Amino acid sequence: MARLTINGKTSEVNVDPSTPLLWAIREQVGLTGTKYGCGMALCGACTVHVDGKATRSCVMPVSAAVGKKITTIEGLATNGTLHKVQKAWVDNEVPQCGYCQAGMIMAVAALLKDKPKPTDADIDKSITNICRCGTFQQVREAIHAAAKA
Amino acid sequence: MTTKTPKLNRRSFLVGTAAVGSGLVLGLKIPFGTSVVRAQDGSPEINAWVVIRPDDTVVIRVARSEMGQGTLTGLAQLVTEELECDWSKVTTEYPTPGQSVARKRVWGDFSTGGSRGIRNSHEYVRKGGAAARIMLVQAAANGWGVPASECSAANSVITHKPTGRTTTYGKVAEAAAKLPAPAAAEVSLKDPTEWKIIGKPVKRLDTLGKVTGAQVYGADLKLPGMLNASIKECPVFGGKVKSFEADKVKGMPGVKHVVQVRDTAVAVVAETWWQAKTALDALPIVWDEGPNAQVSSATIAETLKAGLDAEQAFVRNQNGDVKTAIAGAAKKVEAVYAYPFQNHAPMEPMNATAKYTPERCEVWVPTQNGEAAFAATTAASGLPADKCEVYKINLGGGFGRRGAFHDYVTQAVLIAKQIPGTPVKLLWTREEDMVQGRYHPVMQSKLVGALDDKGNLTGLHMRLSGQSILTAVFPQNLQDGRDNLTFQGLDPSGDFAFGYSVPHLLIDHAMRNTHVPPGFWRGVNINQNAIFLECFMEELAQAAGKDPLEFRRALMSKHPKHLAVLNAVADRAGWGKPAPQGVSRGLAQMMAFGSYVAACAEVSVTGGDKIKVRRIVCATDPGYAVNPAQIERQIAGSFVYGLSGLFMEECTVKDGRIEQTNFHTYDSMRIAQMPKVESIIMPSGGFWGGVGEPTICVAAPAVLNAYFAATGKRIRTFPLKNHGITMV
Ligand code: FES
Ligand code: FES
Numbered sequence: 112m113a114r115l116t117i118n119g120k121t122s123e124v125n126v127d128p129s130t131p132l133l134w135a136i137r138e139q140v141g142l143t144g145t146k147y148g149c150g151m152a153l154c155g156a157c158t159v160h161v162d163g164k165a166t167r168s169c170v171m172p173v174s175a176a177v178g179k180k181i182t183t184i185e186g187l188a189t190n191g192t193l194h195k196v197q198k199a200w201v202d203n204e205v206p207q208c209g210y211c212q213a214g215m216i217m218a219v220a221a222l223l224k225d226k227p228k229p230t231d232a233d234i235d236k237s238i239t240n241i242c243r244c245g246t247f248q249q250v251r252e253a254i255h256a257a258a259k260a
Numbered sequence: 261m262t263t264k265t266p267k268l269n270r271r272s273f274l275v276g277t278a279a280v281g282s283g284l285v286l287g288l289k290i291p292f293g294t295s296v297v298r299a300q301d302g303s304p305e306i307n308a309w310v311v312i313r314p315d316d317t318v319v320i321r322v323a324r325s326e327m328g329q330g331t332l333t334g335l336a337q338l339v340t341e342e343l344e345c346d347w348s349k350v351t352t353e354y355p356t357p358g359q360s361v362a363r364k365r366v367w368g369d370f371s372t373g374g375s376r377g378i379r380n381s382h383e384y385v386r387k388g389g390a391a392a393r394i395m396l397v398q399a400a401a402n403g404w405g406v407p408a409s410e411c412s413a414a415n416s417v418i419t420h421k422p423t424g425r426t427t428t429y430g431k432v433a434e435a436a437a438k439l440p441a442p443a444a445a446e447v448s449l450k451d452p453t454e455w456k457i458i459g460k461p462v463k464r465l466d467t468l469g470k471v472t473g474a475q476v477y478g479a480d481l482k483l484p485g486m487l488n489a490s491i492k493e494c495p496v497f498g499g500k501v502k503s504f505e506a507d508k509v510k511g512m513p514g515v516k517h518v519v520q521v522r523d524t525a526v527a528v529v530a531e532t533w534w535q536a537k538t539a540l541d542a543l544p545i546v547w548d549e550g551p552n553a554q555v556s557s558a559t560i561a562e563t564l565k566a567g568l569d570a571e572q573a574f575v576r577n578q579n580g581d582v583k584t585a586i587a588g589a590a591k592k593v594e595a596v597y598a599y600p601f602q603n604h605a606p607m608e609p610m611n612a613t614a615k616y617t618p619e620r621c622e623v624w625v626p627t628q629n630g631e632a633a634f635a636a637t638t639a640a641s642g643l644p645a646d647k648c649e650v651y652k653i654n655l656g657g658g659f660g661r662r663g664a665f666h667d668y669v670t671q672a673v674l675i676a677k678q679i680p681g682t683p684v685k686l687l688w689t690r691e692e693d694m695v696q697g698r699y700h701p702v703m704q705s706k707l708v709g710a711l712d713d714k715g716n717l718t719g720l721h722m723r724l725s726g727q728s729i730l731t732a733v734f735p736q737n738l739q740d741g742r743d744n745l746t747f748q749g750l751d752p753s754g755d756f757a758f759g760y761s762v763p764h765l766l767i768d769h770a771m772r773n774t775h776v777p778p779g780f781w782r783g784v785n786i787n788q789n790a791i792f793l794e795c796f797m798e799e800l801a802q803a804a805g806k807d808p809l810e811f812r813r814a815l816m817s818k819h820p821k822h823l824a825v826l827n828a829v830a831d832r833a834g835w836g837k838p839a840p841q842g843v844s845r846g847l848a849q850m851m852a853f854g855s856y857v858a859a860c861a862e863v864s865v866t867g868g869d870k871i872k873v874r875r876i877v878c879a880t881d882p883g884y885a886v887n888p889a890q891i892e893r894q895i896a897g898s899f900v901y902g903l904s905g906l907f908m909e910e911c912t913v914k915d916g917r918i919e920q921t922n923f924h925t926y927d928s929m930r931i932a933q934m935p936k937v938e939s940i941i942m943p944s945g946g947f948w949g950g951v952g953e954p955t956i957c958v959a960a961p962a963v964l965n966a967y968f969a970a971t972g973k974r975i976r977t978f979p980l981k982n983h984g985i986t987m988v
Binding site: 145200 | 327328329330463464466467468469470471472473474475476477479480482488513532533534605606607608609654655656657658659687689690889893896897898899900901922923924928929930931932934936937
């Protein structure tokens with residue numbers, strides 16, 4: 112039994128402590144916006160915020176997440192208002208299939224917290240998520256748009 | 261600025277409904293004795309394509325699948341154009357394959373591949389919209405007791421012109437639904453010059469749920485009482501299960517069942533997927549690897565190499581006498597190229613959810629072809645079609661993997677069949693997805709060109725040697741054994757027409773199949789054909805001492821549409837004018853899936869092996885451009901897929917199995933490597949070409965030609981990582 116604080120709510124999850132946080136979020140807490148893409152910290156589809164930092168949840172055991180503040184894509188909007196990154200994603204029509212986008216958005220939201228006006232070089236360095244649909248051109252435009260918002 | 265999050269996106273609501281109930285998603289109520297067909301919420305169906313709710317919401321039925329390419333929005337635009345409804349009130353839904361069977365395929369083909377979502381259904385979906393409009397207008401006219409000819413419709417409002425009276429689609433929908441459908445001859449389509457929404461960059465209908473996490477993918481489905489499964493097929497294609505020790509894992513947390521699936525796979529079914537996967541990893545399985553266990557990439561390459569000079573080959577495109585032309589050439593140019601196996605690797609791994617009872621089998625699946633998923637369901641369940649149903653879920657990428665192949669559906673049904681009454685969600689690991697692909701076929705090509713003493717191309721023999729997809733997948737589509745698909749972009753005419761006139765030409769294929777299952781990989785055979793042809797064109801130009809653009813132009817006067825896109829990229833990129841310091845340019849053109857495409861790439865090379873692709877100018881003439889904003893996104897996205905393939909992706913074979921298991925050995929481009937993509941969308945009208953795939957094939961040869969211009973090095977085997985070349 113582990114106690115996780117996700118999007119401001121506390122849940123008891125009954126899993127082996129070695130279970131990756133990703134699967135506790137998806138299967139125990141029932142929040143499926145966070146995606147599985149590789150399970151090896153390679154693609155970023157599973158990115159969530161752990162104490163404000165972008166974290167690939169597929170390789171973080173639940174035991175390491177206890178006591179930390181976890182935010183998933185479902186917790187990014189506040190009181191029904193989209194986060195500025197989500198808003199920029201809608202305005203710039205970033206998603207194609209959308210499967211990678213929750214992780215992409217979480218990675219970008221963390222970047223903008225660190226660097227409110229990122230340069231292209233900052234983006235290149237910190238956004239390393241895979242998108243097989245190839246939305247990068249729109250992702251870059253939307254990041255700059257969000258930085259201006 | 262802020263935007264309110266709507267409580268529920270309509271489409272995710274529909275999928276959500278599917279997720280909780282196991283009945284019909286759309287639940288069409290097909291009545292006996294009356295003529296009105298109703299959607300599940302009771303709203304009347306005007307015809308199979310259009311349901312109108314009392315609040316004026318227009319529900320447009322789309323049979324093709326949305327996997328990110330925007331076809332849902334594009335098809336809805338086509339129906340809306342003729343329906344004259346208010347675009348802001350449009351939503352979409354998928355009919356199910358079971359309904360399609362019951363209604364004699366009223367929605368036509370469900371297959372979403374070959375870039376045919378729009379180009380093969382534009383006519384009948386527009387007619388569906390037009391027919392519904394005629395009925396709605398007639399219903400209003402009847403209500404007013406006036407002739408329909410005095411009424412007009414726009415934006416979901418019907419106006420009686422002489423009196424100025426108006427009503428809305430929502431108000432007359434009930435009456436309209438009771439009217440007979442207009443005769444086919446009465447349903448005429450607008451002239452393209454009258455289009456108001458086709459050709460406009462309207463926003464996609466399906467964005468919001470993708471940024472909030474609300475959109476439900478197949479991998480996310482939850483059904484009451486559902487169990488989760490993880491599976492391993494024999495990693496050697498053609499091998500079988502010899503034995504497995506279920507007892508070793510039966511006591512592990514959450515494990516419910518350990519089952520064999522056909523004689524080739526083993527699955528663990530558990531309460532959660534992570535438990536199933538953990539137990540499967542621990543399960544000792546012994547494989548009978550069969551006759552292919554000795555096959556390797558090297559043995560496959562040898563087989564293909566032998567085909568390059570084989571006597572026998574299937575001829576597809578021929579004129580003149582190429583042998584004589586080559587024998588009499590002032591200069592002969594020869595090169596051999598090779599293209600590897602590649603995996604689709606959509607971000608969402610393969611999955612399907614199935615529930616089986618002896619009375620009914622239901623499947624929920626992200627698929628590019630609902631009907632093929634349905635066929636897999638009936639076959640695996642052994643139940644008749646009227647006892648089966650398939651619910652399509654939006655896809656986390658498809659790229660061809662989820663179209664012709666429903667191996668994961670078959671598996672899910674066969675697992676569910678062993679646990680009747682319990683829904684089972686089967687989700688593959690990325691590792692399973694990598695080793696159980698339906699791979700881009702391997703192909704080699706030997707090209708021999710003949711130049712006369714003025715450097716004109718007089719003869720070209722292009723020999724392909726390699727795998728045939730159709731032989732493995734749709735053998736009924738072979739023509740006297742020949743796989744025409746192998747020649748995409750090299751055909752004498754049609755949707756894949758060769759764009760050059762060569763006095764003596766021979767393009768043929770020595771078919772050399774392998775035990776590795778081939779499939780349709782975004783763009784299919786244009787990927788390698790464009791590299792072979794368009795790189796070799798520049799080799800010929802170089803041997804002739806000519807500018808690559810001028811060399812091509814001399815061969816293209818009879819191919820004005822091919823030439824127009826090539827000229828467009830050359831002009832925009834500034835071909836012939838000096839490039840910025842350290843920048844080199846390369847060109848490529850092709851025709852594929854009914855569209856003409858060309859690219860000019862600009863690259864910088866450092867240290868001889870670090871390529872920065874700075875900019876790609878791409879032009880496409882798809883005939884009609886339904887949604888230019890989405891076409892731009894498809895172009896940029898296709899380049900990510902194509903350039904990832906060129907630089908990074910190869911599936912190698914060792915001991916009969918694929919060696920790459922995840923993105924660390926099968927990489928994909930990141931944002932830092934993304935070039936600036938400039939799109940020129942130049943629809944010339946009169947035909948309907950595809951969008952999702954055609955442009956993919958010009959990125960790689962344009963970049964290779966630019967790399968040659970920068971370094972003088974010609975690379976002929978792929979991916980580039982095998983030459984120590986990286987994308988920066
Ligand atoms: S699923 Fe975690 S990084 Fe890919
Ligand atoms: S939008 Fe499909 S993988 Fe990124």
